[in-house]
Amino acid sequence: MSDAVVLPNxxxxxxxxxxxxxxxxxxxxxxxxxxxxxxxxxxxAVAADDRGKVIGRQGRVVRALRTVVRAGGARSNERVTLxxxx
Amino acid sequence: xxxxxxxxxxxxxxxxKWAALRELERRFPGLDRTGVAFQVLTEGERGLMxxxxxxxxVVATLGERPSGAGEQSDSPxxxxxxxxRSEAPRRAVAAPSTPQSDTAEATAVRDxxxxxxxxxxxxxxxxxxxxxxxxxxxxxxxxxxxxxxKHGKTIDALQYLVNAILTRGDDGKHVVIDAQNxxxxxxxxxxxxxxxxxxxxxxxxxxxxxxxxxxxxxxIVHLFLKGQGDVETSSxxxxxxxxxxxxxxxxxxx
Numbered sequence: 001m002s003d004a005v006v007l008p009n010x011x012x013x014x015x016x017x018x019x020x021x022x023x024x025x026x027x028x029x030x031x032x033x034x035x036x037x038x039x040x041x042x043x044x045a046v047a048a049d050d051r052g053k054v055i056g057r058q059g060r061v062v063r064a065l066r067t068v069v070r071a072g073g074a075r076s077n078e079r080v081t082l083x084x085x086x
Numbered sequence: 087x088x089x090x091x092x093x094x095x096x097x098x099x100x101x102x103k104w105a106a107l108r109e110l111e112r113r114f115p116g117l118d119r120t121g122v123a124f125q126v127l128t129e130g131e132r133g134l135m136x137x138x139x140x141x142x143x144v145v146a147t148l149g150e151r152p153s154g155a156g157e158q159s160d161s162p163x164x165x166x167x168x169x170x171r172s173e174a175p176r177r178a179v180a181a182p183s184t185p186q187s188d189t190a191e192a193t194a195v196r197d198x199x200x201x202x203x204x205x206x207x208x209x210x211x212x213x214x215x216x217x218x219x220x221x222x223x224x225x226x227x228x229x230x231x232x233x234x235x236k237h238g239k240t241i242d243a244l245q246y247l248v249n250a251i252l253t254r255g256d257d258g259k260h261v262v263i264d265a266q267n268x269x270x271x272x273x274x275x276x277x278x279x280x281x282x283x284x285x286x287x288x289x290x291x292x293x294x295x296x297x298x299x300x301x302x303x304x305x306i307v308h309l310f311l312k313g314q315g316d317v318e319t320s321s322x323x324x325x326x327x328x329x330x331x332x333x334x335x336x337x338x339x340x
Contacts, residue, residue, distance in 0.1 A: 007205035014205030
């Protein structure tokens, strides 16, 4: 019946899952987590042609991504920051 | 009515189905959900401003009495295709659905939302209802305030992402994400806000600006006030802070 992928409950996994689903080249996606001053920083790397898909018109996609991923980190009171790397 | 059948009510058909299913699962722990058939008696009436509201009524019937009571459900468990690192055991539950009506689109929506819910650490079940123009995925479970967020910010972002992922350029059906009846509560609140703004605009004889809203919410307000001859509506400002202006009819200065 359901083929739903079960994700571990951490912001990086959720972020990577969502970005892979948004782009044309999921294999080129990598999301790495670093500790930042204000909480974890997720660095998103995608194929050059896919950057627009992750950012979206007027940044709407990346803004939605940030909101959803932050909701996942909200329980542990971590303020997650997203960055799209060149 | 025998104990294999249960009639339940809810604010939506999905909620009524869930209520019925929960009762059957209480009677027959570990029942096979795919063996449950649902009959929708009435889809319910939304009513206007709380008047004339009717609950949805659904009858759930279990095909056959489970042989071993208390047996574990044999519904296929979700495959963990990502390594599980979390300590606490969690479940991603696929919602009950009438198998015939489950299109590939509905399945894709449910699988995606179930995965996202698991990534958010939620124990939520997802039910998908399909109409000609929309697919509505409703989450039910504990702790869903997190998925709604302040002023619905999170659920709107989630909905935007799901649409961005699933439509991918082609014009598939629009996907609506709902939880705890948020969409309906929000719609009612918008109607109340609109009614108040309209009466203020007429009484004061000048335009009244509303708080910024998403395009979907602005559309609800525009449509709601369209039928009222004494006011005109327009939008002003830039996304994401675009807002509606309600003005007395004929007084538009634009």
